[in-house]
Amino acid sequence: xxxxxxxxxxxxxxxxxxxxxxxxxxxxxxxxxxxxxxxxxxxxxxxxxxxxxxxxxxxxxxxxxxxxxxxxxxxxxxxxxxxxxxxxxxxxxxxxxxxxxxxxxxxxxxxxxxxxxxxxxxxxxxxxxxxxxxxxxxxxxxxxxxxxxxxxxxxxxxxxxxxxxxxxxxxxxxxxxxxxxxxxxxxxxxxxxxxxxxxxxxxxxxxxxxxxxxxxxxxxxxxxxxxxxxxxxxxxxxxxxxxxxxxxxxxxxxxxxxxxxxxxxxxxxxxxxxxxxxxxxxxxxxxxxxxxxxxxxxxxxxxxxxxxxxxxxxxxxxxxxxxxxxxxxxxxxxxxxxxxxxxxxxxxxxxxxxxxxxxxxxxxxxxxxxxxxxxxxxxxxxxxxxxxxxxxxxxxxxxxxxxxxxxxxxxxxxxxxxxxxxxxxxxxxxxxxxxxxxxxxxxxxxxxxxxxxxxxxxxxxxxxxxxxxxxxxxxxxxxxxxxxxxxxxxxxxxxxxxxxxxxxxxxxxxxxxxx
Numbered sequence: 001x002x003x004x005x006x007x008x009x010x011x012x013x014x015x016x017x018x019x020x021x022x023x024x025x026x027x028x029x030x031x032x033x034x035x036x037x038x039x040x041x042x043x044x045x046x047x048x049x050x051x052x053x054x055x056x057x058x059x060x061x062x063x064x065x066x067x068x069x070x071x072x073x074x075x076x077x078x079x080x081x082x083x084x085x086x087x088x089x090x091x092x093x094x095x096x097x098x099x100x101x102x103x104x105x106x107x108x109x110x111x112x113x114x115x116x117x118x119x120x121x122x123x124x125x126x127x128x129x130x131x132x133x134x135x136x137x138x139x140x141x142x143x144x145x146x147x148x149x150x151x152x153x154x155x156x157x158x159x160x161x162x163x164x165x166x167x168x169x170x171x172x173x174x175x176x177x178x179x180x181x182x183x184x185x186x187x188x189x190x191x192x193x194x195x196x197x198x199x200x201x202x203x204x205x206x207x208x209x210x211x212x213x214x215x216x217x218x219x220x221x222x223x224x225x226x227x228x229x230x231x232x233x234x235x236x237x238x239x240x241x242x243x244x245x246x247x248x249x250x251x252x253x254x255x256x257x258x259x260x261x262x263x264x265x266x267x268x269x270x271x272x273x274x275x276x277x278x279x280x281x282x283x284x285x286x287x288x289x290x291x292x293x294x295x296x297x298x299x300x301x302x303x304x305x306x307x308x309x310x311x312x313x314x315x316x317x318x319x320x321x322x323x324x325x326x327x328x329x330x331x332x333x334x335x336x337x338x339x340x341x342x343x344x345x346x347x348x349x350x351x352x353x354x355x356x357x358x359x360x361x362x363x364x365x366x367x368x369x370x371x372x373x374x375x376x377x378x379x380x381x382x383x384x385x386x387x388x389x390x391x392x393x394x395x396x397x398x399x400x401x402x403x404x405x406x407x408x409x410x411x412x413x414x415x416x417x418x419x420x421x422x423x424x425x426x427x428x429x430x431x432x433x434x435x436x437x438x439x440x441x442x443x444x445x446x447x448x449x450x451x452x453x454x455x456x457x458x459x460x461x462x463x464x465x466x467x468x469x470x471x472x473x474x475x476x477x478x479x480x481x482x483x484x485x486x487x488x489x490x491x492x493x494x495x496x497x498x499x500x501x502x503x504x505x506x507x508x509x510x511x512x513x514x515x
Contacts, residue, residue: 041275048249060238062142069146096135119181126188137199156198164194237384259406281357330369337362364421367428374431390430398423451498
């Protein structure tokens with residue numbers, strides 16, 4: 001089985017992410033109209049805690065698998081790569097069973113002490129079986145990513161999303177007569193059913209496409225203790241980073257509704273407004289992350305492979321390439337969120353009032369995308385401790401901001417948006433400084449920042465004029481503005497030299513070579 005280049009691997013994941021994002025948008029639009037922002041708010045109160053336990057159960061091992069398998073394959077040690085995978089899978093099965101049992105026993109206590117709304121109980125219980133399923137599936141994904149084969153991950157992610165959407169909406173529709181809290185159970189069951197389907201598919205792909213040991217493979221065996229130390233040496237820092245990140249998500253889910261109540265809202269109002277933040281505004285804000293997550297996933301084995309071969313120039317090239325794509329894709333999305341927030345939220349979700357939240361969050365968008373890609377680069381370099389440190393520092397300001405700003409009646413949910421923006425800016429800046437120290441990376445101000453910014457400015461002027469001309473129709477304004485604005489952005493980027501013809505020719509050559 002041949003390896004894929006970094007660009008091709010990222011493109012495969014990006015294609016899957018694009019399809020999944022479209023399916024997810026349709027799902028989110030229909031689900032919000034079905035169970036209202038209150039139902040979305042209820043689901044998102046418990047989902048971060050589910051992710052938190054999942055992070056603890058997986059312990060960063062999938063990232064360690066991707067890195068260690070990539071290193072072994074760079075040395076043509078197929079036996080060593082397969083051994084890393086099998087040991088890691090055994091650890092994940094054991095840990096996921098333990099954490100699932102602990103969570104079931106602790107659920108009544110969590111209802112009393114943690115969740116701000118008692119209606120979330122059944123929503124939470126239905127998510128718990130997914131811990132074992134996702135943990136097992138993540139091991140197989142890490143293995144294929146270590147082989148720099150992103151197609152299995154792309155296939156299973158898309159299949160998961162389709163099954164999740166169909167199952168979730170059907171169950172929510174059937175349970176809606178019982179009440180919004182029961183309808184929201186459909187979202188939980190949809191997640192678990194989708195993950196189970198993806199896991200079965202990944203196991204099938206493993207047995208049909210796994211890397212075979214050949215007679216030419218060198219039988220190199222690392223001591224068992226050293227293998228375990230390598231797995232946890234990377235896994236623990238990654239776990240700390242993700243644990244703190246998801247812990248903060250859980251804290252947001254508890255803190256924001258509580259502070260909105262402190263600002264004068266009722267429980268119902270706070271749940272609904274929180275649902276608009278996470279279910280509408282953040283859903284749109286995170287759209288470009290399909291690019292940054294694809295890049296970050298592909299970068300871990302790609303950077304590890306380059307470092308294993310001591311090719312530091314390749315590390316620089318891949319870092320520069322990934323961040324240039326991140327900035328170039330993130331800026332036009334930010335312009336759209338700033339100028340068309342009410343049109344997006346109103347036309348797509350039926351809640352134009354959420355537009356003000358989206359517009360406020362848009363200022364932090366470029367920094368959010370930048371920090372996701374840089375985190376992937378640092379993890380690929382084996383420096384997972386640094387993103388964790390940066391996350392902790394930025395999180396202090398975030399929590400303080402959420403606590404004080406959200407409770408101000410004149411700000412409310414906009415105070416939450418401001419605190420989130422500060423968080424994104426700080427962690428992006430700290431990650432950049434670490435990259436500068438480690439590999440001497442510096443943004444090329446003219447090519448990486450100024451040219452995309454000027455192109456985005458031209459896009460903004462076009463969208464503004466179209467809004468004035470088509471103000472009578474939000475739907476028409478949204479469609480025409482996005483099409484014309486994106487076209488202008490790409491043309492200006494070409495004219496200014498931000499994109500070169502050779503960039504496209506490079507991708508075409510890689511695709512032709514692959515297929």
